[in-house]
Amino acid sequence: MTQVVRCGDEPRLGGSGDGVSNVTELCRDPARLHQVVPDGGPVVLHLHPGQTARAEVQRALRRAGVDPLGAQTLETAPDIADDYVDVALAALAARAEAFEGALPEQAKPVHPREMTRRGLLRPPAPEYLAAPAVDHGRCRSVDGCRACVDACPTAAYRRIQGRIVYDMDACQPCGVCVTTCPVGAITNPACTPVMLNAHIRTLVSAAVDPPGVRFVCAERRDRTPVADRFDVEVACNGMLTGAMVIAALAIGVGEVEIPGCTDQGCPRGLDAKSSGAMDLAAAALRAAGYEIISSERSVQPVSPLPAAPPSPFDREGATETMVALFADSETRGLDHPLAPLGNVTIEASACTLCTQCAQTCPTGALAFRHTEGEVVLSFDPLLCTNCGQCVSACPEADQGAITLVGGVFPNLLSGGRQELNRGPVLSCERCGRPIAPGRMMDRVRELLGPEFEGTMAHLERRCLDCRGL
Amino acid sequence: MTEWAELARTRQGLFRYMSGALSVPSTEHFEALSNAYAFLDERGLDSFSFFLEWRRHGDHYPVDERDGRLDVEYVRLFASGVSGAVSPPIESYYRSPIKGGESASFLAKLTREYASMGVRTVGGEAPDHVSTEMEVMSVLCAREAESWEASDQVGALRALKQQHRFLSSHLSAWVPQFHDRTLAADPLPYYRDLSTLTHALVIHETHFVPTLAKAATR
Numbered sequence: 001m002t003q004v005v006r007c008g009d010e011p012r013l014g015g016s017g018d019g020v021s022n023v024t025e026l027c028r029d030p031a032r033l034h035q036v037v038p039d040g041g042p043v044v045l046h047l048h049p050g051q052t053a054r055a056e057v058q059r060a061l062r063r064a065g066v067d068p069l070g071a072q073t074l075e076t077a078p079d080i081a082d083d084y085v086d087v088a089l090a091a092l093a094a095r096a097e098a099f100e101g102a103l104p105e106q107a108k109p110v111h112p113r114e115m116t117r118r119g120l121l122r123p124p125a126p127e128y129l130a131a132p133a134v135d136h137g138r139c140r141s142v143d144g145c146r147a148c149v150d151a152c153p154t155a156a157y158r159r160i161q162g163r164i165v166y167d168m169d170a171c172q173p174c175g176v177c178v179t180t181c182p183v184g185a186i187t188n189p190a191c192t193p194v195m196l197n198a199h200i201r202t203l204v205s206a207a208v209d210p211p212g213v214r215f216v217c218a219e220r221r222d223r224t225p226v227a228d229r230f231d232v233e234v235a236c237n238g239m240l241t242g243a244m245v246i247a248a249l250a251i252g253v254g255e256v257e258i259p260g261c262t263d264q265g266c267p268r269g270l271d272a273k274s275s276g277a278m279d280l281a282a283a284a285l286r287a288a289g290y291e292i293i294s295s296e297r298s299v300q301p302v303s304p305l306p307a308a309p310p311s312p313f314d315r316e317g318a319t320e321t322m323v324a325l326f327a328d329s330e331t332r333g334l335d336h337p338l339a340p341l342g343n344v345t346i347e348a349s350a351c352t353l354c355t356q357c358a359q360t361c362p363t364g365a366l367a368f369r370h371t372e373g374e375v376v377l378s379f380d381p382l383l384c385t386n387c388g389q390c391v392s393a394c395p396e397a398d399q400g401a402i403t404l405v406g407g408v409f410p411n412l413l414s415g416g417r418q419e420l421n422r423g424p425v426l427s428c429e430r431c432g433r434p435i436a437p438g439r440m441m442d443r444v445r446e447l448l449g450p451e452f453e454g455t456m457a458h459l460e461r462r463c464l465d466c467r468g469l
Numbered sequence: 470m471t472e473w474a475e476l477a478r479t480r481q482g483l484f485r486y487m488s489g490a491l492s493v494p495s496t497e498h499f500e501a502l503s504n505a506y507a508f509l510d511e512r513g514l515d516s517f518s519f520f521l522e523w524r525r526h527g528d529h530y531p532v533d534e535r536d537g538r539l540d541v542e543y544v545r546l547f548a549s550g551v552s553g554a555v556s557p558p559i560e561s562y563y564r565s566p567i568k569g570g571e572s573a574s575f576l577a578k579l580t581r582e583y584a585s586m587g588v589r590t591v592g593g594e595a596p597d598h599v600s601t602e603m604e605v606m607s608v609l610c611a612r613e614a615e616s617w618e619a620s621d622q623v624g625a626l627r628a629l630k631q632q633h634r635f636l637s638s639h640l641s642a643w644v645p646q647f648h649d650r651t652l653a654a655d656p657l658p659y660y661r662d663l664s665t666l667t668h669a670l671v672i673h674e675t676h677f678v679p680t681l682a683k684a685a686t687r
Binding site for chain 1 (some may be wrong): 472476516596667683685
């Protein structure tokens with residue numbers, strides 16, 4: 001069970017129940033945590049705002065056998081109502097319990113930006129940020145996917161010889177890679193879909209009325225709780241997607257807000273991404289026929305949404321949430337560049353059926369198969385994540401061979417896998433095995449010019465294995 | 470500069486400890502390690518992210534050296550066997566898998582690299598054994614500490630740069646594979662937790678040393 005540890009003398013009379021301990025002057029001396037958490041386990045700290053250095057809290061948690069990346073902290077002023085605190089603590093306890101552990105490579109050491117005079121004589125204690133890690137078993141970079149490389153605002157990812165290489169020193173853990181990866185191969189241990197789900201579901205079940213939720217950046221330290229909103233911490237608001245906003249509303253949240261980080265905007269320059277997420281959520285709700293009250297930074301549905309799927313914050317959950325939203329809708333759907341779904345169309349006259357798009361597609365939305373003397377390219381809109389890797393991979397993209405439109409299109413979603421293009425495949429005159437699509441060879445001939453006609457004729461007759469025979 | 474020197478001395482001791490823990494166990498081995506562990510445990514290691522792995526490893530002390538099972542396990546995992554060690558703790562095994570000349574050229578290059586840093590290995594394990602490489606890190610940390618003690622910031626930063634280069638071009642390039650291989654061999658808990666600590670320490674230090682150098686130059 002989660003240990004909730006409060007700084008102060010007064011035992012709580014609220015409804016937090018067992019597992020709540022009070023430690024006198026915990027904010028001043030976090031090492032006292034050891035008195036009440038001797039054996040590790042999930043922990044939530046309830047501290048006074050802005051009094052305790054993060055490095056000191058992390059150190060005390062480690063000494064108590066707790067991984068600081070999984071521990072949760074609530075900082076509230078004394079005048080905040082008890083029932084608010086109880087709901088917030090219960091939700092953070094659920095989030096702490098959903099922590100699945102962190103790898104050594106997911107702890108990024110940083111030293112505080114502000115150097116004290118004492119720091120000149122003494123090395124400052126490091127604090128650790130939760131950093132992403134790539135599951136190379138799930139990553140599809142070997143097929144050509146480079147979605148994280150393209151999305152990372154600090155160039156922390158490179159693709160070298162088909163493998164994603166991550167540079168922790170360059171990374172400022174914002175989580176954009178986590179929500180961009182089409183196959184969910186990148187995780188941030190402090191902000192997993194499971195933790196967000198547990199946190200928000202508990203808020204909804206513990207609060208009397210549908211609660212308001214404010215997504216807040218983990219790096220924003222000066223936040224003050226607002227009476228009608230519960231904070232849900234994410235690595236950076238730039239990692240949020242429109243599907244995540246709708247997921248929170250579908251769970252039962254009354255209103256979602258994505259505030260700006262500071263008056264100067266997001267220090268990582270990701271304001272456009274967070275406002276884009278809110279824009280998508282509002283546009284999708286309107287397109288699906290729901291009445292909403294919205295602003296640039298918040299959205300509130302007037303009528304209830306369809307129930308959220310069991311895990312709405314992962315990639316599959318995002319698709320399910322959007323599909324459910326439009327299930328009873330009679331509209332044509334939604335066009336939006338940030339949608340978690342998309343539609344691919346092929347211009348048959350420009351496509352050579354080289355199948356690069358299908359080979360690169362990380363989710364298998366685009367696929368190809370060989371039939372009797374033909375290659376067939378097909379598309380399943382339910383698997384598409386609008387990642388754009390197919391367009392990047394297409395050698396004929398500038399000829400308009402492939403088009404990807406982000407959006408939710410109910411009429412397509414119900415249609416299953418559909419054929420996009422087909423064409424003949426040349427067969428080896430010796431062994432009969434396929435050589436290459438005929439249109440692709442035509443395109444190669446066109447690019448090489450007439451002086452290679454003899455070579456082309458040879459390449460079109462025999463497969464790679466039979467050419468030397 | 471005293472506390473910067475103290476931190477360097479703690480890291481020197483930590484790498485020295487790891488070098489000892491990863492070398493062949495002897496009669497006095499575990500008692501000496503246990504004493505060293507108790508000493509280091511009081512030196513503020515809880516500031517670092519590998520502290521949980523450090524504590525898990527420390528839970529095995531005191532080790533009963535008369536048991537003898539750990540000696541046998543060390544040999545099975547890291548030293549030899551009918552078909553060789555299960556998880557060789559040597560860099561060339563992972564980074565130059567073609568045995569023979571290739572491995573010799575790797576070792577020669579590493580020895581030249583040590584010489585360029587003013588380090589020479591004498592006897593004991595091979596130059597690319599994990600125990601030797603930990604000892605080299607310990608020497609580099611000692612240099613950093615001496616520089617801080619002499620108020621020589623330039624020398625300390627040079628030592629930190631050498632540490633970073635050695636960690637990123639050697640230890641972090643193969644210890645993760647070594648760790649995976651050790652875990653796959655179903656080791657006794659003592660060596661399982663030692664391998665986990667080694668991995669966590671190497672990953673931590675690879676990222677920590679540059680941030681330390683950055684903080685020292687402010």
